[in-house]
Amino acid sequence: MKLLKILLACLFIATTLFAQDDRAEMLKKMDTHAAHYGDVSRQVWEFAEVGYKETRSSALLKQELQAAGFTVHDRIAEIPTAFSATWGSGKPVISILGEYDALPGLSQQAAKDSRAPIVTGGSGHGCGHNLLGTASLFAAITVKEYLQEHKMSGTIKFFGTPAEEGGGGKVYMSRAGAFNDSDVVLAWHPGDSNAAHMETSLANINAKFRFYGTPSHAAAAPDAGRSALDALMVMTYAVEMMREHIPETTRVHYIITSGGAAPNIVPDFAELYIYARHPDMPTLDGIWARIVKTAQAGALATETRMEMEVVNSVYNILPNLPLAQVVEKNLKRVGGIHYTPEEHAYAEALRKTWERATGTLPLGSETEIQPMATGHTSGSTDVGDVSWIVPTTEFNTATFVPGEPGHSWQNTSCANSTIGRKGMVNAAKVLALSAVDLLSDPKLVAAARADFEKRRAGNEYRSRVPADHKAPLNYRDKPAQE
Ligand SMILES: [Zn+2]
Numbered sequence: 001m002k003l004l005k006i007l008l009a010c011l012f013i014a015t016t017l018f019a020q021d022d023r024a025e026m027l028k029k030m031d032t033h034a035a036h037y038g039d040v041s042r043q044v045w046e047f048a049e050v051g052y053k054e055t056r057s058s059a060l061l062k063q064e065l066q067a068a069g070f071t072v073h074d075r076i077a078e079i080p081t082a083f084s085a086t087w088g089s090g091k092p093v094i095s096i097l098g099e100y101d102a103l104p105g106l107s108q109q110a111a112k113d114s115r116a117p118i119v120t121g122g123s124g125h126g127c128g129h130n131l132l133g134t135a136s137l138f139a140a141i142t143v144k145e146y147l148q149e150h151k152m153s154g155t156i157k158f159f160g161t162p163a164e165e166g167g168g169g170k171v172y173m174s175r176a177g178a179f180n181d182s183d184v185v186l187a188w189h190p191g192d193s194n195a196a197h198m199e200t201s202l203a204n205i206n207a208k209f210r211f212y213g214t215p216s217h218a219a220a221a222p223d224a225g226r227s228a229l230d231a232l233m234v235m236t237y238a239v240e241m242m243r244e245h246i247p248e249t250t251r252v253h254y255i256i257t258s259g260g261a262a263p264n265i266v267p268d269f270a271e272l273y274i275y276a277r278h279p280d281m282p283t284l285d286g287i288w289a290r291i292v293k294t295a296q297a298g299a300l301a302t303e304t305r306m307e308m309e310v311v312n313s314v315y316n317i318l319p320n321l322p323l324a325q326v327v328e329k330n331l332k333r334v335g336g337i338h339y340t341p342e343e344h345a346y347a348e349a350l351r352k353t354w355e356r357a358t359g360t361l362p363l364g365s366e367t368e369i370q371p372m373a374t375g376h377t378s379g380s381t382d383v384g385d386v387s388w389i390v391p392t393t394e395f396n397t398a399t400f401v402p403g404e405p406g407h408s409w410q411n412t413s414c415a416n417s418t419i420g421r422k423g424m425v426n427a428a429k430v431l432a433l434s435a436v437d438l439l440s441d442p443k444l445v446a447a448a449r450a451d452f453e454k455r456r457a458g459n460e461y462r463s464r465v466p467a468d469h470k471a472p473l474n475y476r477d478k479p480a481q482e
């Protein structure tokens with residue numbers, strides 16, 4: 001009996017070591033493919049397509065996946081640039097999220113330490129989504145090869161998710177049921193450090209409030225007019241008063257997208273685009289109801305008419321401890337980013353271009369793995385919606401220089417540099433290792449599910465975007481009525 005136990009223990013150690021060797025082999029193979037995927041990320045960076053217009057970017061990624069034998073399911077939720085690509089069969093279904101939308105106005109030359117747009121006012125990858133989509137693609141194809149070589153069952157899925165930057169592609173995909181058959185979703189985001197996450201993000205509801213008044217000559221007959229701009233200004237005043245009386249973790253911000261045509265005409269149309277955010281969706285619901293009242297007050301006070309159109313809403317992220325632990329273990333295995341002397345000089349020069357670093361991390365911290373992040377970030381992401389449907393985790397690798405501000409020309413510059421590509425390869429390795437861990441160990445998938453159920457506490461996913469609302473495919477276009 002004792003001998004049998006020893007034999008079994010030896011067998012267990014041998015298989016574990018063998019599996020570890022296999023994974024080392026997988027990582028080595030990834031290094032040989034790194035240049036190819038670096039090139040894919042460069043192409044997506046050059047396309048620099050904004051939300052829902054990522055035609056060439058999504059086509060390139062689809063083509064890579066199809067060539068690797070994945071089955072592509074196109075036009076999810078009637079969105080031309082949303083798709084899934086599947087390989088394998090049976091459980092578990094492990095999915096990886098990819099994004100590829102650029103930001104308006106952040107065109108910038110690659111690997112350059114001063115502001116130099118390629119196209120003045122053009123779009124650029126100031127959030128590094130060219131790296132995001134490509135690393136996820138790289139990982140999905142690697143996992144497919146691993147499953148194939150080891151004759152393992154299970155399914156690997158890549159989701160092409162457009163318009164993360166304010167268009168909420170994943171919201172519409174979530175509502176269409178795209179993620180319902182996934183057991184786990186893995187996600188990452190380019191960052192200025194290497195870290196797994198247990199932090200949540202801010203739930204967000206945003207809308208356009210439109211006011212309709214009566215036009216009139218502003219000097220000759222002002223009494224005959226009713227100003228839509230006045231209504232808008234009453235609303236913003238009431239919102240400012242409200243700030244004092246909402247939870248401190250709330251964020252409210254707005255722009256005036258239309259404020260009238262000329263000072264000598266009483267404006268008959270005005271439009272406010274407003275965001276409200278809070279780490280907890282039910283709390284945000286209450287704040288949002290009060291914002292709607294400020295708009296109603298504006299219309300009532302000025303004898304104008306108000307219409308509201310919810311543009312988008314995303315959930316806060318529901319973190320998952322077992323998944324974050326798997327990712328952290330693999331981040332430690334892969335390690336940090338190591339600069340060459342040239343990269344170091346570029347990083348130092350880049351750091352001099354921002355007055356206020358967004359983080360406190362010094363140069364050199366890119367070589368380390370930071371402690372698991374907790375609390376909440378000050379941003380929102382449509383990954384939040386997915387995380388309320390499927391156990392999900394997200395992590396960062398240091399594709400950007402430590403302290404680098406988000407949504408910046410510096411990010412666009414880095415996202416097509418060797419620093420960005422090193423971070424991308426590390427992210428792909430962490431994703432692939434984590435997916436293989438999950439595909440090899442049903443207990444891990446079950447633990448992620450149990451944690452998900454506990455944290456969700458019976459709260460079913462219900463998007464705040466009206467049910468009849470389709471994805472705003474033209475949300476990046478200029479408003480028709482200026
Ligand atoms: Zn972003």
Ligand SMILES: [Zn+2]
Nearest residue numbers: 127129164189
């Ligand atoms: Zn982003």
